[in-house]
Each structure stands twice: as structure tokens, then as C-alpha cells.
Amino acid sequence: EDQVTQSPEALRLQEGESSSLNCSYTVSGLRGLFWYRQDPGKGPEFLFTLYSAGEEKEKERLKATLTKKESFLHITAPKPEDSATYLCAVLLMEYGNKLVFGAGTILRVKS
Amino acid sequence: DGGITQSPKYLFRKEGQNVTLSCEQNLNHDAMYWYRQDPGQGLRLIYYSQIVNDFQKGDIAEGYSVSREKKESFPLTVTSAQKNPTAFYLCASRGTGVGTGELFFGEGSRLTVL
Numbered sequence: 001e002d003q004v005t006q007s008p009e010a011l012r013l014q015e016g017e018s019s020s021l022n023c024s025y026t027v028s029g030l031r032g033l034f035w036y037r038q039d040p041g042k043g044p045e046f047l048f049t050l051y052s053a054g055e056e057k058e059k060e061r062l063k064a065t066l067t068k069k070e071s072f073l074h075i076t077a078p079k080p081e082d083s084a085t086y087l088c089a090v091l092l093m094e095y096g097n098k099l100v101f102g103a104g105t106i107l108r109v110k111s
Numbered sequence: 112d113g114g115i116t117q118s119p120k121y122l123f124r125k126e127g128q129n130v131t132l133s134c135e136q137n138l139n140h141d142a143m144y145w146y147r148q149d150p151g152q153g154l155r156l157i158y159y160s161q162i163v164n165d166f167q168k169g170d171i172a173e174g175y176s177v178s179r180e181k182k183e184s185f186p187l188t189v190t191s192a193q194k195n196p197t198a199f200y201l202c203a204s205r206g207t208g209v210g211t212g213e214l215f216f217g218e219g220s221r222l223t224v225l
Contacts, residue, residue, distance in 0.1 A: 004153065034213055043115075043201055043216035044154075087154070089214075098169075099214060101146075101153035 002027040006088050006102035013109050016077045021086055021105045024070040029093030033071050035064050036087040038104070044087055047073075078109045113138045117202050117217035124189070124196065124224050132187045132220045134202035141206070143185035144214065147171060148199040157200075160185055189222060197224045 007022045023033070032051045036044035048057040050066035057064045061082065063074040073086055088102045115136045124130045136143065142161050146154040156169030160179040174193025179185055185204075189196045199221050203214040 009151075036216075041219070041221070043117075043203075043218045044214075046213045046215065049213055089154075098156065098159075099144075099154075101155075103151060103153045 002090070002092060002100050004088060004090055004100050004102040006086075006105050008105060009103070010106040011108070013075075013078055013107070015079055015109055015111045018074070018076045018078070020075070021073040021107070022070060023073070023088030023102055025088075025090050025100075026069075027090050027092060027100065030090055031093050032091040033066055034089045034091065034099070035062075035071070035073055036089065038085045038087055040085075047086075075107070078107075080109045080111050083107055083109050115202055115204055115215060115217035117200075117220050120218065120220060122220060122222045124222060126224060127191045129188055129190050130222065132189070132200055132202075132222070134185045134187065134217060135183055136185075136202075136204045136215075136217075137183060138204055138206070138215060139182075140204035140215070141182070142204060143179070144203040144205070145169075145175075145177065145185070145187045146201045146203065148201060148219075154201065157187065196222055198222060 004025045035047040038044040048064040053068045055066050061076050065072050085104045085106050087104045089099045092098045118133045144159040145157040148154050155171050157175050158177040160166035176188045201219050202217045205214050
């Protein structure tokens with residue numbers, strides 16, 4: 001069964017305290033891995049797409065990396081406005097390009 | 112601006128009633144999706160549609176129905192057969208060209224059964 005697991009479930013950081021979120025997956029036919037940010041009561045906002053092992057993408061304080069079995073979202077010197085739920089999803093090779101989502105990591109950054 | 116519009120944002124339903132959630136997009140995307148989000152769980156796929164007049168069941172389609180009569184619109188009906196309909200519902204769309212894997216989401220509709 002295709003499965004995506006995110007850890008930790010919740011993470012509390014002090015402003016400026018760098019850390020990483022993990023997304024591990026056991027799927028067949030991976031076409032891509034996506035990271036989204038979701039604020040409370042809002043729809044997810046697209047951050048990154050990664051297609052192959054070794055690939056890296058950066059945006060401001062965020063950096064996403066991909067291996068054959070997992071992806072990391074590194075947050076460098078976070079600010080309170082980075083507080084959100086971060087979702088990982090994998091794109092599978094089947095009709096409809098189905099995305100399978102992890103449960104998310106709730107990040108809280110305190111000033 | 113291009114985007115996805117969901118309505119209503121909040122909806123209350125009595126048990127036994129059907130309700131329809133609206134989703135409209137002006138991104139000219141072929142594919143549209145409905146997801147359900149519950150606390151502590153990942154987004155779960157209800158239905159999806161690749162082209163007009165065609166749609167497929169996702170992982171949790173029981174108790175839901177959809178239609179795709181226009182490219183821009185993909186309404187979701189939550190029927191009385193859905194036993195636990197209280198949730199946050201998200202509509203998304205995606206282009207189907209090369210390198211267009213990411214989904215774009217609407218702002219969501221929160222359904223509460225009284």
C-alpha cells in the first residue's frame with residue numbers, strides 16, 4: 001500500500017532555531033514529491049516539487065531535498081511567520097496522477 | 112486573478128440533508144479534484160476528473176457525488192449516505208501538460224452536521 005509518513009507531528013522552535021521536517025514514503029511508481037504550506041482554515045499553498053533523488057530546491061528560509069526513500073524540508077533561522085502546517089505529497093504513476101498526502105507537521109515558531 | 116473559488120466557506124447541515132459544495136476555476140486546468148481533510152489525517156481523495164463529462168472515484172467516494180459538465184466547474188454533493196460528513200473540504204485543479212504536476216487549491220469549505 002502506498003504510504004506517506006511525516007515526522008514529527010508537531011514541532012516547536014524558537015525564532016532563529018533551525019531544524020528539519022521529514023517525509024518518508026513507500027510507494028510504487030513515484031513521479032514527484034511536493035511540499036505545501038497550510039495556514040489554519042486555508043487551502044494548502046504550493047512550495048516545491050522534487051522529481052529525482054539528489055534534487056534540491058530553495059525558497060527564502062526553506063530548502064527541500066529528496067532521496068530515494070524520503071524528503072527533508074530544512075528551515076533555516078525560522079521566523080514566527082513560518083508557523084503553519086507543512087504537508088508532503090507524492091505523485092503516483094496511475095490514471096489521474098493521484099497525489100497521496102502525509103498527515104502534516106504542525107510548526108510553531110516563537111519569538 | 113486566476114484561481115480556484117470554493118463556496119460556501121462555512122456550511123451547516125442537518126442530518127439527512129444533501130448539500131452541494133461549489134468549486135469554480137479560471138486557470139484553464141483540465142483536471143480537478145476533491146479532497147477531505149480531518150484533524151490529524153492527511154488529505155484524502157474523494158473524486159477526481161481529468162476531462163469534462165468524465166470523473167473517477169477516489170479513496171473515500173462513498174456518500175459523495177460529483178458532476179463535470181463544464182471545464183471550469185466541479186461541484187461536490189455530500190449526500191445523506193455519508194455517515195460522518197463533518198470535515199474541511201478542499202477543491203484543487205492541475206494542468207495536464209509536461210511539468211505541471213502540482214495541485215492548486217481553493218480556500219476550502221467547512222461542513223458541520225448539526
